[in-house]
Amino acid sequence: MHRASFLGPVDELLSLGNLYAIAVGLTTLAVIAGLLGGRRWAFVLVPLLLSLNVGMFVPVLASDVQIGGFLIVWNLSLIGDSLFSLTTASARAKRVGDRGASFAWLQRYGAAAQHLLLVSLLAGLALFGFEVEHELVPDLLGLVFALTTLALVSPYVLELLRQRRRYVLVPVALLAVLISLALNSPGAAIGLLWALQAVVLLVIVARGPVFADLLQSFYSRPALLILATFGLIAFAGALVLTFPAASATERSIAFIDALFTAMSATCVTGLIVLDTPVAFSHFGQVVILLLIQLGGLGIMVLSTFAAVLLGGRLALRGEQALEEVLDLTSPGSAYELTRFIVVSTLLIEAAGALLLALMFYFGYGFEAAAALWRGTFHAVSAFCNAGFALWSDNLIQFQSDGPIQAVHGTLITLGGLGFPVLLALWLRARGGARRLPLQARVVLWMSLSLVVVGAVLFAVAEWDASLHGLSLVDKLINSLFQSVTLRTAGFNSVDFSALERSTILMMIVWMFIGASPGSTGGGIKTTTLAVVLAAIPALIRNQARAQLFGRTIPHDIVYRAGTIMTLAAMVAVVITFALLASHDMPFERAAFETVSALATVGLSIGATAELNALGKWLIIITMFVGRVGPISLALALGTPRGAHVQFPETKIMVG
Known part of the structure; x- marks a missing residue:
């Protein structure tokens, strides 16, 4: 697969495009079933699918601005339409007590903010992953997405910092680093913007009601939580490793080899079908390192630590699930x-x-x-x-x-x-x-x-x-x-x-x-x-x-x-x-x-x-x-x- 292409060679049975089409088709069927059943997660998956489409079609702008631009604008308009109904329903929802300004903001704008952040993150990942970050139109699109989303979520971030004053120095330090990087390396500055958006998105998603409901259902079945998280991390890592930027050559890595590498890294195994220092670029090696760290620590441990760091706590069922995963016998440890x-x-x-x-x-x-x-x-x-x-x-x-x-x-x-x-x-x-x-x-x-x-x-x-x-x-x-x-x-x-x-x-x-x-x-x-x-x-x-x-x-x-x-x-x-x-x-x-x-x-x-x-x-x-x-x-x-x-x-x- 040449780095300028998107869907890969047509003679590959399991190309990236085919896998994406299959995944979107199956997810669409699940969403339809959920909508008919009145499930809340189904209403959230609609803009999620549309956001994924926006990120997937950003690389097309480098070769075909008309088709790529039309698909992106169309999906963005559908996102706006779906999120308008979601935020309106959320605004009409009965409030349970007074939980502060950050909770009120999250109830009103949380759904729209997290999907806009997701669109921006996918756009930035596609720019770097498909090595089109030096093209004018995709570059401007990624920069506009990043700055706009950060500006829109800034009230929520400032309110969180006001509640936890000890973290105020963190954004100040990141802002100083961002300014210095922008003067020396615009690409590095865009990368830092991408990282900032990822952190904000994680905080918003972790405090959202859908995520809480999903965790509660998983906590009743810790084994299912382990299977799902390891599988999703490995599959997501494989998709990123298929990006041309992850390869040391101008040809992207076959999906089967990328999945083998991602699964080996996530499961902290070490078996390789491609020579890590030769086949992967520095970007690909960083992805492998992140997969190793995530797989070594485990999602339950990282999510619990994040909750403690943000000043929250898991529910009783969550604590019990964590104790089962860690095989602890003393409650509360x-x-x-x-x-x-x-x-x-x-x-x-x-x-x-x-x-x-x-x-x-x-x-x-x-x-x-x-x-x-x-x-x-x-x-x-x-x-x-x-x-x-x-x-x-x-x-x-x-x-x-x-x-x-x-x-x-x-x-x-x-x-x-x-x-x-x-x-x-x-x-x-x-x-x-x-x-x-x-x-x-x-x-x-x-x-x-x-x-x-x-x-x-x-x-x-x-x-x-x-x-x-x-x-x-x-x-x-x-x-x-x-x-x-x-x-x-x-x-x-x-x-x-x-x-x-x-x-x-x-x-x-x-x-x-x-x-x-x-x-x-x-x-x-x-x-x-x-x-x-x-x-x-x-x-x-x-x-x-x-x-x-x-x-x-x-x-x-x-x-x-x-x-x-x-x-x-x-x-x-x-x-x-x-x-x-x-x-x-x-x-x-x-x-x-x-x-x-x-x-x-x-x-x-x-x-x-x-x-x-x-x-x-x-x-x-x-x-x-x-x-x-x-x-x-x-x-x-x-x-x-x-x-x-x-x-x-x-x-x-x-x-």
Whole structure:
């Protein structure tokens, strides 16, 4: 697809234009059904669809001003007509108490403002994404949209700042940055305007009634919330990555490859069908970084933190859903953990980015901006256990650089331990707790055991293979680093084409285990393995309950652990069979690729480059299932449904 085109080649079955047409058609049917049923969300989706059309047809202005302009004006007129009825109905709605000037403004102009902001954001995204920002007519259109919408929503923003005076310095600082950027780089100034509009839109949408109703319906089904948010983020990221501006060449990336990359980034996997530093531009790499951060933290955590930051709170059902997602047992601790998650993530990533930037700057001669960018990208990728790198050989060129491997390994370890464990360690360090909780002790012991045993096995098997030619110290450091990154991070500092088959088997097992609950990593989790292992001696000794560290494990936890492990193994077997049936590849490659995707690790021994279209879809589905499946399954298994019916017991021969 050439960068001047819009809908893509006609011979592509799943081109961007076809996908958009299908999505609009299905959404239109849903809107019609909602309108007939009197659903409030359906009335909001009408201007939303029209706003999407405006953004999608902005790039047409670069090649055909008449058609593009007519379509944009037509959709804008339809938006005005639909929003007029919406705002009139909203103005006639009965007010519930006096909630202040900002609430009154939102009730009267909120629907119109959020859709105008959406139109402006889509227009700006299309300008940059399709690289037509230097065309006069589209440029003026984007600038007019941005300035007009910001002027229209300024009363609401000023009222919010008046209510929360501590945030007044934020717009002042942004205004100063905007003026300086406008003098030096008009494109950067337009980008900052785009970011400002995005923030305002998020605030307006988050305070709107439709969003509140939608959240309440999702909070009753947290598993559905997880599935929907991860899927939407990955699909939206894929659409942005198909923009020509995201490609390092003048040809945009095929949708299947963009979706594969976006799903891999959102699910913090790291498997790639395109070389990240070669195939993607700086804009595309920024999109990948944002997807990694969103996927690593999770939407529930980010939305809760935003609510706390804005001075609000979730409803009781929202707090319960968040506690289920974070797998918390103590009521009321969700907010505390949420704040700790976001703050600790930003601080740890910032420290890692600074250390890596200094090493790249002083040790490898990178310019300050390039060193800071690479340090930031790798720090976020390492802490979120994503495995994306800005070098084609991943980290092989640093196999003799112990400090760089140490920083990456530390970030991977902190991200893989899980935020509940990090919080417990932080409270213990501050003297707030005399003893670590059972889960923290299990996670720490299992993680340490897996790292040590994995390093020993890797060193023994690869001493004269992939580690050949390295010094004694480098062999030990790389063995330890590969054991740390193996279970979920996806970085590699040695050449995997020289791996022994015994090492491949060990790596498959370690990847299948994965990281720990509540972390940025995947796999069946270390605690799941610990519970299953604890049940084995209990069965051998004919004990009624499994025991860990002097504590009895309830039967339902043992059942959940066994179910998660069994279902994960079944998915791995099915996907491996499908890959072997559709590809001519060795068994170990297919199994390695499947487990790497299912455990969201991202390591590969060459199978990714051999995938055809069906294979890519299989791995995309596997990454999605591996990221959201265990969480959703744990939520489903942890929520009893309906009355318990007990049937007569009987025995069956097993073993």
